[in-house]
Amino acid sequence: KKYLGECSERKRFYNELIELKGNIRVFCRCRPLKQDEIANGSTSVVDFDSSRENELQIVCSDSSRKLYKFDHVFSPEDNQEAVFVQTVPIVTSVLDGYNVCILAYGQTGTGKTYTMEGTPENRGVNYRTLEELFRASNERRSIMTYELVVSMFEVYNEKIKDLLVENSNQPATKLEIKQSFEGTQEVPGLVEARVYNTEEVWELLKSGSRVRSVGSTNANELSSRSHCLLRVTVEAENLVTGQRTRSHLWLVDLAGSERVGRIEVEGKRLKESQFINKSLSALGDVISALASKASHIPFRNSKLTHILQSSLGGDCKTLMFVQISPNLADLGETLCSLNFASRVRGVEHGPARKQT
Ligand code: ADP
Numbered sequence: 001k002k003y004l005g006e007c008s009e010r011k012r013f014y015n016e017l018i019e020l021k022g023n024i025r026v027f028c029r030c031r032p033l034k035q036d037e038i039a040n041g042s043t044s045v046v047d048f049d050s051s052r053e054n055e056l057q058i059v060c061s062d063s064s065r066k067l068y069k070f071d072h073v074f075s076p077e078d079n080q081e082a083v084f085v086q087t088v089p090i091v092t093s094v095l096d097g098y099n100v101c102i103l104a105y106g107q108t109g110t111g112k113t114y115t116m117e118g119t120p121e122n123r124g125v126n127y128r129t130l131e132e133l134f135r136a137s138n139e140r141r142s143i144m145t146y147e148l149v150v151s152m153f154e155v156y157n158e159k160i161k162d163l164l165v166e167n168s169n170q171p172a173t174k175l176e177i178k179q180s181f182e183g184t185q186e187v188p189g190l191v192e193a194r195v196y197n198t199e200e201v202w203e204l205l206k207s208g209s210r211v212r213s214v215g216s217t218n219a220n221e222l223s224s225r226s227h228c229l230l231r232v233t234v235e236a237e238n239l240v241t242g243q244r245t246r247s248h249l250w251l252v253d254l255a256g257s258e259r260v261g262r263i264e265v266e267g268k269r270l271k272e273s274q275f276i277n278k279s280l281s282a283l284g285d286v287i288s289a290l291a292s293k294a295s296h297i298p299f300r301n302s303k304l305t306h307i308l309q310s311s312l313g314g315d316c317k318t319l320m321f322v323q324i325s326p327n328l329a330d331l332g333e334t335l336c337s338l339n340f341a342s343r344v345r346g347v348e349h350g351p352a353r354k355q356t
Contacts, residue, residue, distance in 0.1 A: 024291050024318045025071040025090070026345045028056060028338070029083065030326050031111040032076035037327050044326035045334070048075040058335065061328075068338050070345065076326065080118055084128045090317050091129045092136050094234050095146065097245035099311040101252065105280070105341065106323030107333040108224040108256030115321050116228075116253045117209065126230055126251050130201040133232070133249075147235040149192045150201065152208040156226035157275045158303050163208040163228070164191035177307050184248075184310040192233070205230075224256040225272050227279065227304055248311050254280065254304075257340070258333050279304045284340055286312060287320070291346035320344055 030046050047057040047065070056073045058066045072086050087102070094100045102125065104112035118124025130148070137146040152163040153175070160175035180186045195201050208230070212223055230251040237244050255276045282302035289297045290313045299309040312318055322341035324334045 023313075023316060024287060024320075024345065026320045026322060026341050027072045027074065027083075027086065028068070028070045028322045028324065028341065029074040029078070029111060029115060030056070030076055030324045031114070033326055037329075042327050042329070044076075045328050045331055046075075046324065046326045048073065058331070058338070061331070066335070066338075068342060070322070070341065080115075080122045080124060080128070083115065084125060084132075087125055087129075087319065088132060090319050091125075091249060092132060093317055094232065094247050094249040095133065095136055095140070095144075095236065097236065097247050099248050099314075099316040100318075101250040101308055101311040101316060102319045102321070103250075103252040103254055103283075104321045104323055105254050105257060105283075106321075106337050107258040107325060107330060110323035110325045110330075110337075112253050112256075112321070112323050113223065115323060116230075116251060117205070126205055127198070127202060129249070129251060130195070130232065131198045133234070134198060143239055145237045145239060148195050149233040149235070150195050150204060151187075151190050151192050151231045151233075152204070152229070153187070153190060154212055154226040154228045155279070155303050155307075157272060158279075160187060160190075160303065161226075162190055163211045164193060164204065166207065166211065177303065185307050187307065223253075225276065227255050228253040229307070250308060250311050252304075252308075254283075257337060259336075278302055280340075284344055287318065287344045288346060290318075291344065 030044075030048075033042055033044060045059050047059055049055065049057075052073075054072055055067060055069045056075075058068070060066065074083055090100060090102065102116075104116050106112055114122075114124060116124050116126050118127065130150075133146075133148060137144065137148075140146075150164075154161050154163055160177075162175060175187050175189055177185050178188055193200075193204055195204065208228075212226075212228060232249040232251070234247050234249065235244070236247070257276075257280055259273075259277075279302035282298065282305045285298050285301065286305045297313060299305045299312075305312070310316075320341065322337050324330075324337055
């Protein structure tokens with residue numbers, strides 16, 4: 001699966017990734033304090049040390065500190081470019097035939113969509129990834145040919161909705177996960193758009209986001225309650241050996257991980273939050289089972305983990321962004337997210353700074 005011209009930097013990265021850390025990486029990103037939070041006198045509870053790019057400390061209300069270590073930590077000063085630079089080696093490994101899965105996890109309002117989708121001025125991982133795939137595949141064109149195909153859908157209350165169908169009267173056909181002949185999980189009927197350049201990709205991503213918010217009076221509200229999955233299928237052919245590979249890259253903006261207040265937990269909201277809790281804990285169970293090399297991996301416990309089955313584990317690359325807020329009012333949720341991410345990584349946090 002290794003590409004002939006892989007540069008030594010990438011080889012070094014993979015060796016480190018596979019031999020030392022396994023295939024699961026966790027990046028933590030903290031958003032800046034918002035204007036209204038600053039106006040309310042809030043100060044950040046997250047302490048960064050610029051000389052330690054993989055740790056952060058949380059200053060708790062009683063002034064005690066909790067240390068967390070990840071594969072990389074991004075402070076509010078780190079922009080989209082800085083985040084993407086660290087992500088490039090993972091996303092481009094799809095061109096070498098690896099299945100890759102990148103997920104953004106965290107409380108609503110912590111920047112999951114900002115990291116993945118971004119804004120027109122500050123585009124996120126999704127767009128930058130496609131741009132990089134076009135660039136890298138062009139660079140390899142004397143040896144390899146690549147076809148890139150994009151699908152985009154959301155999972156809301158365990159139901160799949162195609163986001164590349166402009167007509168919002170769907171579903172005409174119920175979208176379900178089926179196993180293909182090769183043993184991979186597919187969703188028959190899903191739109192698969194072949195893309196040739198970055199302009200097409202941008203239009204497609206914009207239209208997908210539009211469809212995602214249709215049918216909701218509060219777009220943000222709905223998107224925080226569904227998982228949004230962008231799948232890039234890469235068909236590669238090595239012009240020297242004739243070898244063909246087909247691999248998937250998933251870019252996933254997960255539903256908000258927060259526990260809803262007891263007062264809201266009734267009717268529709270209760271059902272939604274039960275589905276979200278179930279799928280996020282299923283995801284945590286799957287990734288930590290993979291990290292600890294457990295013999296049984298419970299993929300079938302949710303639509304989310306079922307569909308991602310062939311892109312998690314084995315020699316697939318997984319990257320989770322755990323998104324956090326620096327605001328004191330969010331401290332409880334921040335600790336929950338950091339603990340979840342530590343569990344996913346298979347490493348528990350320490351009570352105080354300790355050199356290893
Ligand atoms: P989520 O998807 O987790 O609900 P959003 O991505 O919608 O959160 O982010 C909430 C708000 O914070 C948005 O207005 C977004 O633009 C802003 N934001 C999040 N992260 C950053 C960041 N790193 N830099 C600047 N603004 C950010």
